[in-house]
Amino acid sequence: MNSSKALEKLKNGNRKYRTSKRGRALITSKLRHKLADRGQHPYACVICCSDSRVVPEMIFSADMGDIFTIRTAGNVINSGEEASVEYAAEHLGVSLVVVMGHTLCGAVAAALSGTPYGSIREITDIIKTAVGDEKDPERAAVLNAENAVESLKCHTGLSSLIKEGKLEIIPALYHTRSGRVSFGPWKQEE
Ligand SMILES: [Zn+2]
Helix, strand or coil: CCHHHHHHHHHHHHHHHHHCCCCCCCCCHHHHHHHHHHCCCCCEEEEECCCCCCCHHHHCCCCCCCEEEEECHHHCCCHHHHHHHHHHHHCCCCCEEEEEEECCCHHHHHHHHCCCCCCHHHHHHHHHHHHCCCCCHHHHHHHHHHHHHHHHHHCHHHHHHHHCCCCEEEEEEECCCCCCEEECCCCCCC
């Protein structure tokens, strides 16, 4: 599936999610067996926060096998995440990668407010570098996602796929209260 079709599928899935009264939860043994026998062919890779309210499969009304998901607190990118994206793009043929930040993100709030301790600083330092002097949490979440997109685009294995037109990497923002996902890239003034 090409990246524009994959993006359309994510948008439709998110629309469905926002208008549903109940989740679909279509996990069947038939699907599980099919995926085990024929392998996985996800149509998109989504990198998002580990926040328990930000669940890509639900947000995009996706089934098991649809989305290759990478989750870290604050959706920060390190070498393990880069390698995972490379695996999705090169070996699974995923053509669309979405780095999805979200509103009400605790990791972003921690980076903005101040004095995280211990190994949590490994996360907040990356976010602080990405957001600079920005004080607005929503805008900071956007900057953090955009920064992750830029660092992925520079990754050796991925930049060649982008040049060949086989891969697109875009930022997105999940609105934790409304359930809406807005997809970038955004114009500077938005
Ligand atoms: Zn978060």
